[in-house]
Amino acid sequence: MEFAKFFTQAEAQRIHEASLEILENIGLLVHNEKARHIFAQHGCTVDTQTGLVKFPPQVVEQCRQSFVPKYTFTARDPQFDRVLPDHRPVVVTASSAPNIIDPKTGKERRATSTDIANIAFLINELPAFDVFSISVLADDAPKDQISISRFYPALKNCTKPVRSNTPTIRDLEMVLELGYTIAGSKEAYLERPFINHHYCPVVSPLTMDVESTEAVIYLTEKGLPVYGTIVPNAGLTSPMSLLGTLTMGNAEFLALACLLQMIRPGAPNIYAVLSTVADMRTGAYASGAIETGILQMAHTMMARFYNIPSGGYIGLTNAQTTDAQSGYETGMNTAAALLAGGDLFNMGGLLGGLMAFDYAKAIMDNEMAMMLKQVKRGVEFSEEGLCLDLIKEIGPGGSYMDALHTLEHMREVAFFPKVAGREMRAQWAVSGQLTARDRAVEEANRILSKENPARFSAELDAKVRAHFPNLVAGDAKWEA
Structure with a gap:
């Protein structure tokens, strides 16, 4: 499959060189002391007073030599393991929204651990989704179990790869302990680490934080799967220029990629981004804008330049309900990214610029993702x-x-949709005049009213709950 291109190879080389100029002459403000020490050990210039780190071009080029072209998402059930780019497009739920559209009232409310369990069950049953990146937060989590109250119901109800992040190292250690318990031992877990980790350690412009960077270092040292997303926002945290935002974001990616390779040469990584252009009329975060798709296409070209898997949060929407806007923003941007050669699509289920999960949106996004996979197949030539x-x-x-x-x-x-209607108008009129959203809600109800085949066995669940006192219930509970 030929990919859409914005640049020649020479122009991609110039973008790379410009990124090297940024890293060498402007540098990165690194707040994490351990990261500064790693950079210094590997030839970077570190100002211990300001925390500014500058990267000689030869240091970056040396790190590039150990980039690897594949990244694996490991699942609790091996049949759901996914490898980038072999299984592209790998479709992932968008994640970490604080709110949910209540399926009963239609009103937005804070999400809970029970919602996570229900969503995990749903994603396990939707064929287009490859990875469950935990869609919402858990407002009912005990203060000392914020992260485990998300990972437990997710893992308990989904055998596909589960992905998310943690706010502190203590939370991360607790989540890993959960993984060891589910696997039967630490050794068994390390052979197949089915919890996948993701952070945003680089804060645009050109800054590396403390806690997320600490987690990335911790996981990379242990040989566990982790990658980061770069998130420049043109007009606010990057230049109001698509090329300038691409170039600065590319420099930020290279800085993070160098950190991984300095810790463990050959560590798998993904060139993942959520590069956006701010709506300067209001300052709104326009993650659903078409420029997000254009920038994803451009970053994907740079990922191919480095021979590394690509993707990110693409197919988001600023719509507050599952309507035409939510459809065309998701559809146009994901199609653009696919045609450019993107591998990873965090696209499922969220409204309002990552603020709220909606079951109907997840069902409709599953259908769009099935169409994307159909486009990827293309027309196969044979006599x-x-x-x-x-x-x-x-x-x-x-x-x-x-x-x-x-x-x-x-x-x-042919792909046969369950949400998109194809009947004649007269037939549609007598069958209830259902909208696409109506049919999506019906499909969610149908799936979630069944028995969940992914749920932990009673024995495993008892073992986990004995290891972690006062754990949230973590059960999928659905009333149609």
Whole structure:
């Protein structure tokens, strides 16, 4: 599959060189002391008074030599393991919204651990989603169990790869202890680390924080899966220039990538971004704007330049409800990213610029993701696929409707949606005049009213709950 391109190879090289100029002459403000020490050990210039780190070009180029072209998301059930770029597009839920659209009232409210359990069950059953990045926070979490109250219901109800982050190292250690308990031992977990970690340690412009950076270092040292997302926002935290934002974001990616390679050469990584352009009329965070898709395409080109998997938060929406806006913002940006060669799509379920999860949106995004996977398949060339013998057999004026070939191939050639309606208007009118959102809600109810096949066994659940006193229930509970 040929990819859409904005730049020539020479222009991509110039963007790389400009990023090196930023890192060498302007540098990165690094607040984490351990990171500063690692950078200094590997040839960077560190100002111990200000925390400013400057990267000689040869240091960056040396780190580039150990970049690897693949990244694996490991699942509790090995059949759901996903490798970038082999399984592209790998579709992931968008994550960490504080709120949820209540499926009963339709009102927005704070999300809970029970919501996480329900969403985990839903994502486990939706075929287009490959990774469950925990969609919401848990407002009912005990103060000393903020992160485990998210990971426990997620892992308990989903056998696909589970991904999220933690606010502190103590939380991270508790989450890893949960993984060891589920796996049966620390050794068994380290062989198949089915908890996948993600952070945003670089804060634009050109700053590296303390806690997220600490977590990235901790996980990389242990050989556990982790990657970061770069999030420049043109007009606010990066230049009001698509090329300038790309170049600065690329420099930020290189700085983070160097940290990983300095700790563990060959550490897998993803060139992941959420580069945006602010709506300067109000200062609004416009994650659903078409410029997000354009910037994702440009960053994807740079990822191919470095031969590293790419992707990020693409297919988000600023719509506050699951409507036409939420559809075209998600659809246009994800299609653009796919055509540019993106591998990873954090696109599912959230409204309002990452603020609220909606079950109907998740169902509709699953359908869009199935279409994206269909586009990725494209038109496969073969002599058999030309169908010359069949065309000769049917002849001019004939019908393919009752041909055996049609019956044999119709399900592999065409994607049959459950949300999009294709009936004639008269049939639609007598069947209730359901909208796409109505059908999405019906599908969510159908799935979540079933028995959950992914749920922990009673024995495993008892073991986990004995290890972690006062844990949230973590059960999927649904009333249609």
